[in-house]
Amino acid sequence: MAINISTLKIRALTSLIFVAVMMTGLLWNEWSFLLLFIVIHAGCWIEFIGLVKRIYGTKHLGYTLLGLLYITLPICLMIDLRMNWSNIMAGYDQGGHGNTLPLAIILSIWVNDTMAYLVGSVIGRTPFSSISPKKTWEGTIGGAILSVVVMGYVFPLLSKSFFYHGFHQSVYFLLAAICAITGTAGDLLESKLKRMANVKDSGAIMPGHGGFLDRFDSLLVAIPFAWLFIKLFV
Numbered sequence: 001m002a003i004n005i006s007t008l009k010i011r012a013l014t015s016l017i018f019v020a021v022m023m024t025g026l027l028w029n030e031w032s033f034l035l036l037f038i039v040i041h042a043g044c045w046i047e048f049i050g051l052v053k054r055i056y057g058t059k060h061l062g063y064t065l066l067g068l069l070y071i072t073l074p075i076c077l078m079i080d081l082r083m084n085w086s087n088i089m090a091g092y093d094q095g096g097h098g099n100t101l102p103l104a105i106i107l108s109i110w111v112n113d114t115m116a117y118l119v120g121s122v123i124g125r126t127p128f129s130s131i132s133p134k135k136t137w138e139g140t141i142g143g144a145i146l147s148v149v150v151m152g153y154v155f156p157l158l159s160k161s162f163f164y165h166g167f168h169q170s171v172y173f174l175l176a177a178i179c180a181i182t183g184t185a186g187d188l189l190e191s192k193l194k195r196m197a198n199v200k201d202s203g204a205i206m207p208g209h210g211g212f213l214d215r216f217d218s219l220l221v222a223i224p225f226a227w228l229f230i231k232l233f234v
Helices: 006-027 030-064 067-088 101-124 137-162 169-197 212-233
Strands: 127-129 132-136
Touching: 006 030, 006 101, 006 212, 030 169, 030 212, 067 132, 067 212, 101 132, 101 137, 101 169, 101 212, 127 137, 132 137, 132 169, 137 169, 137 212
Parallel strands: none
Antiparallel strands: 127 132
């Protein structure tokens, strides 16, 4: 599958704006973090309700409640990580913000998604799932490996300069692996919902990327597993 240069340019420009907004919300302070995820929560819910309505029509109400598990729970767990680590790590990281682990989760997803897209576009040949025809085994495996490598080797170097750096390197390796695997499952889940609803994208807020669910589908499924790993072992 060759890279579409026009599509890549649109995705790159949108990604730059998206990253700027995300990083501002993630790193500025606790209130910006909370506001960011309130917006993400609302956007995902609006699109999820729209998908469920298209799939189930007048019987959508009961299925809509599944959004509490799919959307609300992960958002609450992410906020829990941010706020609890702010207290635990006060005096250890710069400002006691506790943003290291939430940022590591999000960057793991970003690196995995980006590298899976690029690797799959260049050398992808073997279809990964009929649910998402453009996804390939080569891209999926390549994205996961590169995510683990980048998060295991590069992120700790950055965290030494900007964030709390008391976590063992193995934490980042394992966290990236967990996010890559569960994030891919999240991507497939949302692809299945879109196929059932007969739509290409869940929304159109981000040109080249679709809507909120299109952008955060991997993260929503990865967060509970990452949260559990952090609570049990970190």
